[in-house]
Amino acid sequence: RARYEGALRLANLTTLWDNMAATAPPRTLQNVLERQIGKYLRSSNLSKLDDLKVLNITPGAEVTFHFFGGKRDGNKIREALNNLMKRGRLGNITLVPTYLAFKQEPTLLLQSVKVNHERLIVKEGDEFILSCAAQGSPYMTFRWYKDGAFVNKNKSLRNMWTQLLPMGSDDQYTALLGIERASHLDEGVYTCQVVDWDVQQCKSLRLEVLIRPEVEVIPKSITVERGENVSIKCMSPNDQRHEKFGYNWTKNKVLLRMAPGVEVWEDLHPAGSILKIYNAQKSAAYSCMVHGRVANEVKSVYVEVVNRSTVPMCHEERMFGIQWPETAPNLDAVQDCPVHYLGTVKRRCNLRNTYFTQWDLPDFSSCISEAVESIRNNFRTLVLGYQNTSSNATLKACHEYLVQHMLLYPGEGEAVLNILHDVLLFMTHTGENEELLASAQTFYQIINILLERNYSVINTGKVILLQDLVKTEALLWGSLLTANTNYAHVNLSSLSLHIAQLENALYKLHLNTSSWFSNQLDVNIEGPSSDAFGNGTCSIAVIVYRNLTEFLPVRYVAKL
Incomplete structure (x- = not known):
């Protein structure tokens, strides 16, 4: 089967119309032309038309x-077409006998899809180029998909490119998809x-995608009595997936030499x-270094050696489903996150005075639930150029998760804040104004839920980030x-927001939030100067928090 294309010229077009x-x-x-041309060609004893x-x-x-x-x-x-030109007529239609164009092209045949790496494996951070070769007409179109999601280089925040090469000597067109730096999320x-x-x-x-080693040490924090023995395991979950990793140890950042009876290590099977x-x-920091073809990764654990008879300890206890081991003062106890969470959780043992220690509230900010991790990875693939979700869908998924999980671990909301930051940055860079408007209410509902949950955000830097996100989203919405x-x-x-766009106009706002605080709030803008507005408009956002102070560090004032 082949595609045939012809062109002829009519001598009496106006009369025909x-x-x-x-x-x-x-x-x-x-x-009429389709019927007449088909009738003529079928009379030419063709095998197929x-x-x-x-x-x-x-x-x-x-x-x-x-x-x-x-x-x-x-x-x-x-x-047959040459004979038609000699006749000069197609039924009752007169043709220009000196004008005829004709070409034959192969029908579509997709020949191959290849990548410029052996064994279909690319190292994380390396460039890779996919090629798709096909025979067909110049009108054929190429589209790339990854795991069923359309590859959209225009939405990618990295260097991703496509190119269609002209037809070569083998009568094939070749489409290329290039990615400058491979991510583990490019696997698929x-x-x-x-x-x-x-x-x-x-x-x-x-x-x-060949990725760097994922390193885990067990246990993650250690406090022992002087003279006790200690064992530390170092594992890599992705060892032997594509290669076998190498392992060695350092002590206080110096390569650890084997000393039988003192410090020895051996391989595990x-x-x-x-x-x-x-x-x-003596106390020391021990580090396990895992060597791979992509990179070397290090994970450390501090071994605190104490004399329990002279040093007060934070005693072992269970809280939030985590068993916290006995820990020396001014150190963090580090444990695995709860089931269905990824990462580590830490808890500080503080020395209040010479004889008294006290545990801090556990910090789960480095823990991320498997559900939120899935949301985050889906969005990251969008940023990489794979259109399997959207900004609005990502925010809705975060909101749904928070609605379904009424209780959050201390600091757990910070992972959601990080997603909000990435989504807002993505919408700003890609100019997704419609998405921003469509998702604004959901955005603030997420912020509101985090403000409603005690200790959802516990690190000062993330409290500042929350305020910056509220302000930035409001001003973008206003614009x-x-x-x-x-x-x-x-x-x-927990949040009240008033946004207006001013254009050489007065603005007055009266807020009566008696249930939040005793004072009233009035905002007045009168006679805006030309310097403030120029020839355009100005956006104003008034943000009122009900309980933001509950997330701020405790401050003490003493009168001396």
Whole structure:
């Protein structure tokens, strides 16, 4: 099967238009031409003739048509069209006998999808280029997908590019997809979809990404009595996935030499290493270094050696489902996060006076639930250029998670704040104004839930980030208001927001939030100067928090 395209010129176009309009019922010139050309070609003893269609009729009376026929019928079709020109007529339609164009093209055949790396494995951080080769017409289109999601380089915040190479000597067109630096999220199934005249073909390949070692030490914090023995395991969950890692140890950042009876290590089967410390006498920081082809990764654990008879300790206890080991003062106890969470949780043991220690509130800010991690990774793939979600859908998923989880661990909300920051940055860089407007209410509902939950945010830097996000989103929202809708209002249980767009106008706002605080708030802007507005508009956002002080550090005032 092959595609044939021909072009001829009519000698009496104006007369034909008039005759078509006068018929009852009216007929189109395109239909008449398709019927006449098809009738003529079928009389030429062709093996096949399908989907004949007039593609274009120009004001200059040039008619372009195409059809699909047998691959070996090319000479017959050329001879038939030459004879048609000699006749000078197609039914009752007069043709210009000196004008004829004809070409034969192969029908769509997707030949291959390849990547410029052996064994379909690329190292994290390296460039990779996918190529898709196909035979067909110049009208065919190429589209790339990853794991079923459309690859959209225009939404990517990294260097991703596509290119269509001209037809080569092998009568193939080649489409390229290039990514400058591979991420672990680039691993998956890539599909090239080619469409040519409503015919579609697809081919796929699975690409794997060789990532840096993931290092875990067990236990993650250690306090021991002088003279006790200690064992520290070092593991890498992705060891032997594509390669076998190497392991060694350092002590206080110096390569640890094997000392039988003092400090020795040995390999674990099937992977990992164990360090054994005998008769511990001094505190030290031990680090496990794991060597891979992509990078070397280090994880450290501090071994605190104490004399319990002279040093007060934070005693072992259970809180938030975590067993906290006995820990020396002014140190962090570090444990694995709860089930269905990733990361580590820490808790500080503070020395209040010479004889008294006290545990701080545990800090779960480095823990992220598997559900939130899935939301975050889905959004990260969007940032990488894979259109499997949207900014609005990401925010809705975060809101749904918070609604379903009424109780949060201390600091757990900070992972959600980080997602809000990334989503807002993405919408700003890609100019997703409609998405920003559509998601604004959801954005502030998430902030409101975090403000409602005690200790959802516990680190001062993240409290500052929360305020910056509220302000930035409000001003962006205000910049998108129009003359018809120049005001927006959000009134939630812990947050009140008033946004307006001013254009050489007065602005007055009276807030009566007696249930939040005793004072009233009035905002007045009168006679704005030209310096403030120029020739444009100005956005104003008034933000009122009900309980922000509960998230701020405790401050003490003493009168001396």
